[in-house]
Amino acid sequence: MSVDLVARKMASQGTPGIGIPAGGAVGQMLAKVAVGDYQTGWVTGGTGEQGPPGPQGPAGSTGAQGVQGNPGADGAQGLQGIQGIQGPPGDSGEQGVPGVGVPVGGTTGQVLAKTSAADYATGWVTPASGGGMGYVINVMAASLATVADGATLYFGCLAGLAPQTTAQLARVYIPKAGTIKVAEIWARAATAGGAENWSAYVRKNNTVDTLIQTIAVAAATRRWTNVALNVAVVAGDFVEIKLVNPTWVTNPATLALGGVLYVE
Secondary structure, three states: OHHHHHHHHHHHOOOOOOOOOOOOOOOOOEEOOOOOOOOOEOOOOOOOOOOOOOOOOOOOOOOOOOOOOOOOOOOOOOOOOOOOOOOOOOOOOOOOOOOOOOOOOOOOOEEEEOOOOOOOOEEEEEEOEEEEEHHHHHHHHEEEEEOOOOOOOEOOOOOOOOOOOOOOOOOEEOOOOOOEEEEEEEEEEEOOOOOOEEEEEEEEEOEEEEEEEEOOOOEEEEEEEEOOOEEEEEOEEEEEEEEEOOOOOOOOOEEEEEEEEEEE
């Protein structure tokens, strides 16, 4: 190209314009900062109005289960519930052993009565005539300190007199004729003594002895009983209770005696 052409071409170009100012930060915009030409600068744009919500996105994947938390405190006790329905009855138990029955035998009009102090000791006896219109005689004695071996003792109507080895000192007089049907004699000893045979009798008029019972027990309390006696008496007869002591291994001591006779 010729020098002349180059000169003409350079003469035809305009003055270079003002370019983009230097500086600025990411996201800033070039904006007019004054009314004059080329008065521009980098500015941060203002926040516009909020647009409408976009559509809901798809649900994300389920996350991993978190660590179990600590147990909470116990709650308050609830109200008592209503009573449940009654359950069905249980099975029946086994039948017990049959009890001791009425003894065999007996005749029309007889009644069942005790024959000894032992359990279930009963027998048929003929009741007294006249509807049982009998009476009771009490017998008693003061306490006897020493109960000697082989002694025979008598007591009757005197509460202040201990049993004696001599008869007729405590006579019990019969007020009305009848039959002695029952005798019940009791003894209480502070020292029980041995279990040798010990016999008690009803002694009438100091001549006739009728055995009440022979017992052999080593107990503080003893009982001689007979509900089947048949000792006929008339007014003016007298009776005493007679005890025949054994030879003791251990003697009873401080012995108190008493009892009743039933007369019909």
